[in-house]
Amino acid sequence: MPAHDITVAQRIQDGFDALTRAERQLVNIILENYPVSGMGSITVLAENADVSTPTVARMARKLGFGGFPEMQAQLRSELEATISDPLTKHDKWAADAPDTHILNQFADNVIDNLRNTLKHLNAGKFDEIVEMLSDPEHTVAVVGGRLSHSLASYFFTHMQMMRDGVTLIERNSSSWPHYLLSLKAGDVLVMFDMRRYEQDILRFAEMAQARGVRIILFTDQWGSPAGKFAKHQIHSRIEVPSAWDSSVVTMFILEAVIAAVQNETWDETNKRMKELEALFEKTKLFKKFV
Amino acid sequence: MPAHDITVAQRIQDGFDALTRAERQLVNIILENYPVSGMGSITVLAENADVSTPTVARMARKLGFGGFPEMQAQLRSELEATISDPLTKHDKWAADAPDTHILNQFADNVIDNLRNTLKHLNAGKFDEIVEMLSDPEHTVAVVGGRLSHSLASYFFTHMQMMRDGVTLIERNSSSWPHYLLSLKAGDVLVMFDMRRYEQDILRFAEMAQARGVRIILFTDQWGSPAGKFAKHQIHSRIEVPSAWDSSVVTMFILEAVIAAVQNETWDETNKRMKELEALFEKTKLFKKFV
DNA sequence: CTTCATATGAATAATATGTTTCAGAAGCAC
DNA sequence: GTGCTTCTGAAACATATTATTCATATGAAG
Numbered sequence: 001m002p003a004h005d006i007t008v009a010q011r012i013q014d015g016f017d018a019l020t021r022a023e024r025q026l027v028n029i030i031l032e033n034y035p036v037s038g039m040g041s042i043t044v045l046a047e048n049a050d051v052s053t054p055t056v057a058r059m060a061r062k063l064g065f066g067g068f069p070e071m072q073a074q075l076r077s078e079l080e081a082t083i084s085d086p087l088t089k090h091d092k093w094a095a096d097a098p099d100t101h102i103l104n105q106f107a108d109n110v111i112d113n114l115r116n117t118l119k120h121l122n123a124g125k126f127d128e129i130v131e132m133l134s135d136p137e138h139t140v141a142v143v144g145g146r147l148s149h150s151l152a153s154y155f156f157t158h159m160q161m162m163r164d165g166v167t168l169i170e171r172n173s174s175s176w177p178h179y180l181l182s183l184k185a186g187d188v189l190v191m192f193d194m195r196r197y198e199q200d201i202l203r204f205a206e207m208a209q210a211r212g213v214r215i216i217l218f219t220d221q222w223g224s225p226a227g228k229f230a231k232h233q234i235h236s237r238i239e240v241p242s243a244w245d246s247s248v249v250t251m252f253i254l255e256a257v258i259a260a261v262q263n264e265t266w267d268e269t270n271k272r273m274k275e276l277e278a279l280f281e282k283t284k285l286f287k288k289f290v
Numbered sequence: 291m292p293a294h295d296i297t298v299a300q301r302i303q304d305g306f307d308a309l310t311r312a313e314r315q316l317v318n319i320i321l322e323n324y325p326v327s328g329m330g331s332i333t334v335l336a337e338n339a340d341v342s343t344p345t346v347a348r349m350a351r352k353l354g355f356g357g358f359p360e361m362q363a364q365l366r367s368e369l370e371a372t373i374s375d376p377l378t379k380h381d382k383w384a385a386d387a388p389d390t391h392i393l394n395q396f397a398d399n400v401i402d403n404l405r406n407t408l409k410h411l412n413a414g415k416f417d418e419i420v421e422m423l424s425d426p427e428h429t430v431a432v433v434g435g436r437l438s439h440s441l442a443s444y445f446f447t448h449m450q451m452m453r454d455g456v457t458l459i460e461r462n463s464s465s466w467p468h469y470l471l472s473l474k475a476g477d478v479l480v481m482f483d484m485r486r487y488e489q490d491i492l493r494f495a496e497m498a499q500a501r502g503v504r505i506i507l508f509t510d511q512w513g514s515p516a517g518k519f520a521k522h523q524i525h526s527r528i529e530v531p532s533a534w535d536s537s538v539v540t541m542f543i544l545e546a547v548i549a550a551v552q553n554e555t556w557d558e559t560n561k562r563m564k565e566l567e568a569l570f571e572k573t574k575l576f577k578k579f580v
Numbered sequence: 581c582t583t584c585a586t587a588t589g590a591a592t593a594a595t596a597t598g599t600t601t602c603a604g605a606a607g608c609a610c
Numbered sequence: 611g612t613g614c615t616t617c618t619g620a621a622a623c624a625t626a627t628t629a630t631t632c633a634t635a636t637g638a639a640g
Contacts, residue, residue: 013412016525017517020617028511031409036370039329040363042598052619057599068598069626073330079369080326101413102553106546107404114397123391150444157437158534242549243563244448248542256396259532263392273533310587332628342589347629358628359596 008075009034011063022051023059035075042068105241113237113249116221120235121253129216129232130257132188134264138214139165140188141179145201148192151218151247151254155190158258161276162269173200180204185212193217193224194238195245205229218250298365299324301353312341313349325365332358395531403527403539410511410525411543419506419522420547422478424554428504429455430478431469435491438482441508441537441544445480448548451566452559463490470494475502483507483514484528485535495519508540 012027019027029049030038037045046053057068065071133140140159144152149171156168169179183189189208193201197219205215205226217230220238227233234253238245262269302317309317319339320328327335336343347358355361423430430449434442439461446458459469473479479498483491487509495505495516507520510528517523524543528535552559 009409010412013410013415016410017523021512022618024512028406032406033370034409036366036373039366039369041596043596046619053598054600054619055617058618076326076329079329080323083326102550103408103411103413103416103546106542106549107408110404110542111401114401118393118397121393123393126393147447150440150447153443154440154537157440161534240545240549242545243552243559244545244548246545247444248538248545251541252396252400252538255530255532255534255536255538256393258534259396259530260392262533269533312588331626333626343628344589344630345587348588 007078008038008063008071015063018062019059022055023062025049026051026055026059035079038072038075039079102241109240110246110248113239113246114252117235117237117249117253125232125234126257126260129234130260130264132214132216132232133159133190133257134163134261135188136163136165136265136268138187139167139183140190141167141169141183142190143169143176143179143201143204144171144192145194145198147196147244148194148218148247148250151250152190152192154251155254155258159261161272162258162262162265163272173204176200176204177207180207180211183208183211183213187213189213189215191215191217191226191230192219192250193226194220194247194250195222197224197226202226218253220245297368298328298353298361305353308352309349312345313352315339316341316345316349325369328362328365329369392531399530400536400538403529403536404542406511407525407527407539407543415522415524416547416550419524420550420554422504422506422522423449423480423547424453424551425478426453426455426555426558428477429457429473430480431457431459431473432480433459433466433469433491433494434461434482435484435488437486437534438484438508438537438540441482441540442480444541445544445548448544449551451562452548452552452555453562463494466490466494467497470497470501473498473501473503477503479503479505481505481507481516481520482509482540483516484510484537484540485512487514487516492516508543510535 009031012031016024016027026045026049029045037048042053042056046056049056060068060071063071065074132138140163142152142156142159144150153168156166159166160168167179167182169176189205191201191205202225205217206229208215209229215226215230215232217224217226217233219227219233219235221235223233223235236249236253238247238249240246299321302321306314306317316335316339319335327338332343332346336346339346350358350361353361355364422428430453432442432446432449434440443458446456449456457469457472459466479495481491481495492515495507496519498505499519505516505520505522507514507516507523509517509523509525511525513523513525526539526543528537528539530536
């Protein structure tokens with residue numbers, strides 16, 4: 001290692017809170033392609049970050065360098081140290097933490113989960129699911145279990161912004177039969193059931209299927225027993241170095257589904273978003289006078 | 291790869307025979323610590339190679355560049371290509387779908403978000419947050435906004451399994467002052483506030499800080515205005531090709547925090563998990579006879 | 581030893597870079 | 611809203627970098 005024992009990246013992290021809007025915009029660019037983006041002239045860097053050159057110079061000072069060239073010199077020397085050391089692994093995520101830090105372990109693991117999930121995910125199936133959820137003719141109900149209710153709720157909140165006829169089924173399973181009453185044949189039921197599969201979900205799925213409701217099931221790699229009643233199911237990888245399972249990949253899929261539904265129903269969605277916007281404005285106004 | 295398909299190193303090798311003594315001395319230095327040595331100013335490079343600056347400029351021309359800066363630019367872009375991680379250069383995620391399928395676009399994007407978030411995240415700060423959340427002496431309250439309530443709820447559910455004194459503050463902000471009453475100086479408030487930052491959250495943060503409550507804020511890369519009242523804040527990247535923002539990275543961080551708290555408090559957590567297990571068993575038994 | 585061709589770097593000119601200043605914009609507090 | 615503070619980038623300025631010129635050095639050929 002060179003004489004400096006604190007990297008530019010770390011200085012940025014440490015000082016981030018003290019930076020202004022334009023400066024943050026700038027350091028984002030620097031870190032995005034670290035450290036190469038900081039190697040060119042101050043002018044080029046400023047252009048890439050859409051800020052002025054004085055902003056770059058000021059930031060360098062703020063971070064404790066004598067000026068931009070000084071910062072650049074350190075970047076070069078860091079790079080030299082990195083490149084000349086064959087042992088350096090570039091796949092460390094949180095650069096200032098050791099390989100064994102939980103952040104790095106988690107990151108490796110989650111990426112692996114994502115990769116494996118997508119490897120097994122059929123794009124055609126995904127598109128069919130999107131199709132089902134975009135169809136205004138059929139209502140959509142969403143239900144989750146003990147730990148997956150948050151996912152259900154997240155999905156519901158977004159779907160609700162895009163279309164009519166979306167219901168979030170409450171946590172308490174004793175009320176579920178009532179919800180079933182308003183689900184007709186062809187309607188869509190989105191279920192979440194991960195490891196430590198829940199009895200209630202299983203029974204609910206069975207009853208729903210009997211009514212001709214089409215079930216989309218989000219489950220884990222091993223598969224919930226409710227799978228046998230589902231029209232489509234998506235298996236997310238959920239294992240991480242923790243006593244609990246990870247919902248990150250499932251949430252990823254949900255967001256992709258949401259984005260796809262949004263594309264599919266853009267005219268309607270767009271209209272609704274604008275209305276919603278207007279409503280929020282009114283609420284704000286209302287609050288002011290209370 | 292950039293537009294040029296022949297590297298500087300190759301050009302040097304190809305043109306080596308045509309070079310003069312001083313020029314060869316120079317390119318030896320360049321290749322010795324390739325490509326960093328070529329990143330500084332022409333003056334420094336000349337000094338390192340014990341030649342004059344005109345020699346450097348002439349050599350650049352001889353190798354077919356317009357001038358020294360042009361050669362330097364190519365060195366930079368080569369470096370960029372080398373350094374940028376192979377993970378992002380997608381080996382297509384969902385194998386059967388085209389590159390342009392939303393799943394693949396989303397995957398690239400989210401990985402990028404994760405990488406950039408972790409680049410900004412200081413491991414020491416992370417550890418301090420874990421420390422705060424593991425301390426049984428102080429209660430922990432969790433609150434989210436319109437779209438981030440699901441995250442708050444997810445976090446709460448897990449924290450609740452690990453320790454006593456965790457509260458989920460309800461969605462409806464009119465009740466928030468009541469929750470404030472039971473928060474004492476030193477207690478911890480976990481807040482979520484993403485783009486379209488919410489007034490209520492801001493005011494709540496201000497009041498909480500005034501009471502000496504320590505705030506941990508989960509926000510986006512631009513930073514919620516509530517940040518100025520927070521003891522620690524974590525900035526997640528949230529942009530994806532969608533009309534809405536992504537919570538995947540935030541959820542990732544949450545899970546890492548949860549795992550770390552679990553490690554920190556393992557004796558207590560372990561005990562609680564077993565008790566919880568027993569309780570669930572009883573519930574099941576109970577249901578059977580109903 | 582002289583001549584000539586080529587190579588080289590000191591000095592200088594041309595150009596680009598980085599810094600500072602300052603006026604206007606944006607945000608905040610009252 | 612009004613006044614205050616802070617932030618920001620255009621422009622001017624100072625500085626460093628790069629290209630060019632040219633005198634000298636070097637070495638090969640006769």
